Amino acid sequence: MFSEKMDLRLPGPVQVPKEIQIAMQQSFDHPMMDYRNPAFQEVLQETIEKSKMIFQTNNLVIPLTASGASALETAIINTIGPNDTIILCVVGYFGEYLQGITNHIGCKVVRVDAEWGEIVDPEDVRKALKENPEAKAVFATHCETSTSALNNIKEIAAIVQETEAIFMVDAVSSIVGAPLYMDEWGIDIVATGGQKALMLPPGIALITMSEKAWNVIENHQCPSFYFDLKEYKKGLESGLGTPYTPNIALVCGLREACNMIERGGGIENEYKRHAALRDMTRAGVRALGLELLVEDAAASPTLTAVKLDNADAFRKMMREEFHIALGGGLGKVKNKILRLGHMGYTDAADMLKMFAAMELALKKSGHEVELGAGVSGAQRHWLENPNC
Amino acid sequence: MFSEKMDLRLPGPVQVPKEIQIAMQQSFDHPMMDYRNPAFQEVLQETIEKSKMIFQTNNLVIPLTASGASALETAIINTIGPNDTIILCVVGYFGEYLQGITNHIGCKVVRVDAEWGEIVDPEDVRKALKENPEAKAVFATHCETSTSALNNIKEIAAIVQETEAIFMVDAVSSIVGAPLYMDEWGIDIVATGGQKALMLPPGIALITMSEKAWNVIENHQCPSFYFDLKEYKKGLESGLGTPYTPNIALVCGLREACNMIERGGGIENEYKRHAALRDMTRAGVRALGLELLVEDAAASPTLTAVKLDNADAFRKMMREEFHIALGGGLGKVKNKILRLGHMGYTDAADMLKMFAAMELALKKSGHEVELGAGVSGAQRHWLENPNC
Structure with a gap:
């Protein structure tokens, strides 16, 4: 279907x-x-x-x-x-x-x-x-x-x-x-x-x-x-x-x-919007209890890498069960990270959807995760910084 | 944009x-x-x-x-x-x-x-x-x-x-x-x-x-x-x-x-899929603390009506902030209910996205709501009934 x-x-x-x-x-x-x-x-x-x-x-x-x-x-x-x-x-x-x-x-x-x-x-x-x-x-x-x-x-x-x-x-x-x-x-x-x-x-x-x-x-x-x-x-x-x-x-x-x-308000607005999506994504990842690959000061506004063992099986589950495609690791971090894209035609609700689905996929693949934790972490960030 | x-x-x-x-x-x-x-x-x-x-x-x-x-x-x-x-x-x-x-x-x-x-x-x-x-x-x-x-x-x-x-x-x-x-x-x-x-x-x-x-x-x-x-x-x-x-x-x-x-597996599969989306939606609405208009026994698998005062201002916020269109009330329930569609080309992650955005819109419009509550209610249902 x-x-x-x-x-x-x-x-x-x-x-x-x-x-x-x-x-x-x-x-x-x-x-x-x-x-x-x-x-x-x-x-x-x-x-x-x-x-x-x-x-x-x-x-x-x-x-x-x-x-x-x-x-x-x-x-x-x-x-x-x-x-x-x-x-x-x-x-x-x-x-x-x-x-x-x-x-x-x-x-x-x-x-x-x-x-x-x-x-x-x-x-x-x-x-x-x-x-x-x-x-x-x-x-x-x-x-x-x-x-x-x-x-x-x-x-x-x-x-x-x-x-x-x-x-x-x-x-x-x-x-x-x-x-x-x-x-x-x-x-x-x-x-x-x-x-x-x-x-x-x-x-x-x-x-x-x-x-x-x-x-x-x-x-x-x-x-x-x-x-x-x-x-x-x-x-x-x-x-x-x-x-x-x-x-x-x-x-x-x-x-x-x-x-x-x-x-949409010009290129400066795009910079702001992407930075806000990045910060919201990082808040959600942290609330999920996952580890970010890059420090805040060096983090790109366009995508966010997250450490995860067996990342590729997880990505497969995300695609098949929730119809959401996440990026995987290349070269020496293959299968060890997820890359979450938040560039271009992406809004805050898209990121919340991704977190909600990630929580279920983490749970199904045996991780300790509190349902709603990643979503609410990202939501709290949004409420304080509604720029996404 | x-x-x-x-x-x-x-x-x-x-x-x-x-x-x-x-x-x-x-x-x-x-x-x-x-x-x-x-x-x-x-x-x-x-x-x-x-x-x-x-x-x-x-x-x-x-x-x-x-x-x-x-x-x-x-x-x-x-x-x-x-x-x-x-x-x-x-x-x-x-x-x-x-x-x-x-x-x-x-x-x-x-x-x-x-x-x-x-x-x-x-x-x-x-x-x-x-x-x-x-x-x-x-x-x-x-x-x-x-x-x-x-x-x-x-x-x-x-x-x-x-x-x-x-x-x-x-x-x-x-x-x-x-x-x-x-x-x-x-x-x-x-x-x-x-x-x-x-x-x-x-x-x-x-x-x-x-x-x-x-x-x-x-x-x-x-x-x-x-x-x-x-x-x-x-x-x-x-x-x-x-x-x-x-x-x-x-x-x-x-x-x-x-x-x-x-x-997709035939028409019987569509019936099952829609019923599962309905049940997941109802679980999410209840977890959000909102009231359903219709009893379980009479609930349609294609959409779910939810009681909400000033529903139309809420729908406007959902459209403008999160780019999600919800149905409103007609006739004598105008502005008093939301109608949440879950028919056709809709999957479980779409419904989770809607709940995550609804939580923020409820919060912004002054409702008492725990962030992540609706999402996790629907997620729990999904984990127990992964048919959506």
Whole structure:
């Protein structure tokens, strides 16, 4: 009966709101949606203008018809060659991802590590830059989706800004949910995807560059044809559009997502709303007697990791009995954590539902748990902070 | 942000499952969907065959392109004229509806009443039939949607069956959720709509008649052209289809609804599932300290009415703060009750979400309520009866 019913409490993809579904659907049969038609170019330019808000930037935002991962690679291959040095901040699975990309290039990598669940000490970045003055770039993950830890991008940016190196940020699972002020903080490249707090189905990535970054890019031979940013800049600035066929439906969806954020009170309101959902979720987890993976000060507003043995059997029960999908552990925390997504089109009642179902699933799988405990912990938080 | 987000805990319409949305959408552009085309006639015949299951009948099921209310009128105007007597069982707003229809005809009406929230005593029907031996029909509401009381159709049917009168049932809000065995119980006409436990968007009504009813219909001049059942029978039995353009999308949606019920384990499983959701809901309401309008023995499996002063302000808060729509009171219980829908595409976690949000809304509106109380009451019930 319920084979298609599923609440996505995942760290992405998330539920696609009806407005976005309709905007995408309309693009399939609207006559103006030939992508070389001036009418679509207007939509594209409008979408690019609107999406600057989500990066808090005045820089050109480039949409890539590809997943978020491609934007990370695009940032690196447009700036770093085999003879260059790059400093990677690695605090989990998606930090290792960056290492995978640089391995592919064969450049020199200097790592600034922290334990999974913790964040990088910005002073370690300063030290790495001092010890490797030739470093051409520093790359840090904003929200480490595998642990729900949020790196201190503002402080790292301030440190990198004092050097010749450019600072690149993976904001795939943080954008819209966690504050990120590209221009004010001095970030040089921000890469993200649409399927997290932007509420789109997967298939579009966004990347934006500072002038400092463009200076590097213009003097660098990009080994990829499809991901050569110089071509995108040329096409978009001349009004011709993207060099290759854009994902028209997702561009239309992105415009609607930006409109929804504007109608909902703007991006600052999204930051507040996500922070409130995070705090409510953490209150509920604590009231359930479960242990959080990340400390309060480093907790991402978009998802929350919770320690749990045999987490994957628990997730299966949540899916099958209650039609709620939770995220699981990746890499070395596989089967040891739950990742509870609270990004995008999620409200307080959705989180209460999740806790109510978790209580039953914990009970059924033999845990000591007081029925209603997690729910009432989250409820009490909500009553005191009704911002969700 | 959440302008389109709404959980429908209404007594209908209910959430339309994705499978049904897709089945309806496909009908818009599939070339076979010209309704006079033999391919659509196959779909129509298949849908009619499948939908016999939801009435537990072998009689012809007729789809009307109209709301559920039209099927009630169709039942009456195809059998009753100005000189006839009809016995109406009235236990709430939708019982009064039947009175409205009969007023329009100007026939003689004999009422068998019960208080709102209670059900008809079948012995009162026997008495009315004895006192009015000329009565041509008895009409009873199965689930009285305004109060959530479920009339004892089986016993009333047994009584009417002993007479010349035909027995008609309004099964709009009971079908699929509450057991109804048309042939076994001896009901002569069942009328229903698609937008309740059948999970369809509004716009289609279904009606089915026993041989005893058809004998009356064939000898009766129906004052309506559009709702003349003789024409539908002729068209459907000859393979030409419905006499007037059918709602093609909803016929396709109805076929998919029947397929979903079959895949989910069949109609008996739906009865069990709805009864379990009702019992869980009642446990939650009691644990919240609120008063149920209807006694256990007469409670409908599809919705639950709860007494609450200023219910409409409370419903507004539930919609605005938690994006959950609850039903309100109609007629003389307006603003005095909540009606909690648990029909169709609703699972246990949906009900827990509703209780968690209700606790907060009760607290915010000044009620004494222990956080987690309603949720844990419903959870305890679920643990002991995990059938929802």
